[in-house]
Amino acid sequence: xxxPLATRPGGEPSSTARPGGEAELTARAxxxxxxxxxxxxxxxxxGPPVxxxxxxxRQADGTELTARPAPELRLTVRPVGERALLxxxxxxxxxAELYARLLAERAAGRLGEVAEIVPAARTVLLDGVAxxxxxxxxxxxxxxAGTSPPPGPLLEVPTVYDGADLGQVAALWGVGAAxxxxxxxxxxxxxxxxxxxxxxxxxxxxxxxYQVPRxxxxxxxxxxxxxxxxxxxxxxxxxxxxxxxxxxxRTGLVLWDTGREPAALxxxxxxxxxxxxxxxx
Numbered sequence: 001x002x003x004p005l006a007t008r009p010g011g012e013p014s015s016t017a018r019p020g021g022e023a024e025l026t027a028r029a030x031x032x033x034x035x036x037x038x039x040x041x042x043x044x045x046x047g048p049p050v051x052x053x054x055x056x057x058r059q060a061d062g063t064e065l066t067a068r069p070a071p072e073l074r075l076t077v078r079p080v081g082e083r084a085l086l087x088x089x090x091x092x093x094x095x096a097e098l099y100a101r102l103l104a105e106r107a108a109g110r111l112g113e114v115a116e117i118v119p120a121a122r123t124v125l126l127d128g129v130a131x132x133x134x135x136x137x138x139x140x141x142x143x144x145a146g147t148s149p150p151p152g153p154l155l156e157v158p159t160v161y162d163g164a165d166l167g168q169v170a171a172l173w174g175v176g177a178a179x180x181x182x183x184x185x186x187x188x189x190x191x192x193x194x195x196x197x198x199x200x201x202x203x204x205x206x207x208x209x210y211q212v213p214r215x216x217x218x219x220x221x222x223x224x225x226x227x228x229x230x231x232x233x234x235x236x237x238x239x240x241x242x243x244x245x246x247x248x249x250r251t252g253l254v255l256w257d258t259g260r261e262p263a264a265l266x267x268x269x270x271x272x273x274x275x276x277x278x279x280x281x
Contacts, residue, residue, distance in 0.1 A: 073144050077136040085126045085136055092192045092204045093146030095119050099268055101142070102126070111135060119193040119268045121202070152190065152269035157236065159185070159227050161279030163247035165215070169229060172212050177280040183210065184248060189234055189272040194264065199238030199256025201266030206232060218244030225250045227274065234274075236266070249279060 075098070076088040089095045099119040105111045112135060115128020129135055161181040170180035189205035206229070214230045219242060222228070226237045228245035235245060238255035255265050266272070 073146070075140055075142055075144065077140045079132060079136070080125065080127075083127070083129050083132060085129055085132055085139070087124045087126065087139055089122055089124070089144060089146070091146050092121065094144045095122060095124060095146070096190065096192060096204075096269065097144045097146045098124055098142075101144075102139075111138075120195070121193060152271050154271045154273065155265060157227070157251050157253055157272060157274050158277045159249045159251050159274045159279075161185075161227075161249035161276055163227065163249045165228075165246040166248050166280070169212055169246050169248060173210060180248075181276055181279050184229075184234075185274045185276050189274075191266045191268050191270045191272065192233075193268055194266065196235075197238055197241060197256075199264045199266065200235055201264075201268075201270070201272075203234040203266075203272055204232060205272075206234060208232060212246050214244040215246065218242055222247065223250065225252060225255075227251060234272075238264075 073090045073094055078086045078088070080086050087098060089098050096119070099117065102111065102114075102117050102124060106114055106117065113128065113130035114126050114135070116125070118125040118127065126135065126139075161177075161184075166177050166180060170177045173180055173183065175183065184206070187205050187207075189203035191201035192204045194201050211232045212229050221240055222237050222243040222245075224237055224239045226243075226247050227249045228235055228237065228243070228247050230245040236251060236253075236255055237243060253265060254260075257263055
């Protein structure tokens with residue numbers, strides 16, 4: 001299936017080539033760090049992936065829908081410059097599991113000095129690493145399954161489902177507008193990674209059968225607070241910007257506020273539920 005997030009005008013993330021030709025999103029954290037797959041000529045410090053992946057979605061009532069179990073994946077670690085490492089996983093669920101473990105290991109003092117841990121679509125960037133070769137050997141010995149993302153804090157997003165593309169999305173799903181709202185709000189999502197703009201989180205949790213393409217031509221301006229879909233991701237625009245995602249509705253929540261701590265409401269690992277507060281009957 002063609003990646004609906006492939007390079008397009010509009011300022012949203014583009015895909016970059018991974019070794020082997022697989023598409024990889026380039027994600028940039030609010031602090032400015034980018035996480036991308038290294039070029040094919042970079043030395044590989046650990047072995048290649050050895051497992052498959054599972055697709056898991058959690059409904060708002062807590063019920064999990066898992067397509068199939070996933071064998072564990074042996075991680076690949078690549079150097080990025082002198083003080084950074086790029087750890088490659090095979091799925092968003094595996095990235096979530098790896099990210100949670102890295103945070104826990106760092107908090108326990110078992111990673112050594114690591115300044116930043118930045119998840120992306122299929123990778124996690126470790127930046128400001130004091131001893132990269134030692135850490136590469138440590139992390140390269142880990143395995144992840146990613147059958148279910150670790151639980152994080154829950155954020156409820158009140159949403160008025162009146163987006164310009166709601167009818168089009170409903171038609172793609174073969175349902176009416178009201179049922180499309182029930183479908184989208186019926187799942188629990190999780191922020192896989194952040195990028196595109198400060199405060200923008202890429203939310204996973206929508207089953208594959210509900211994936212929708214980007215618009216053929218992006219809009220010149222999408223209002224702040226717009227709730228939108230593209231591919232397997234849901235997102236909320238933190239500010240007005242160009243964009244080509246399908247608009248389902250809007251929320252009044254302020255996603256990014258530098259006067260608040262933390263500035264971003266949507267951080268990697270945060271669980272999200274969209275709560276309808278208006279829309280089609």
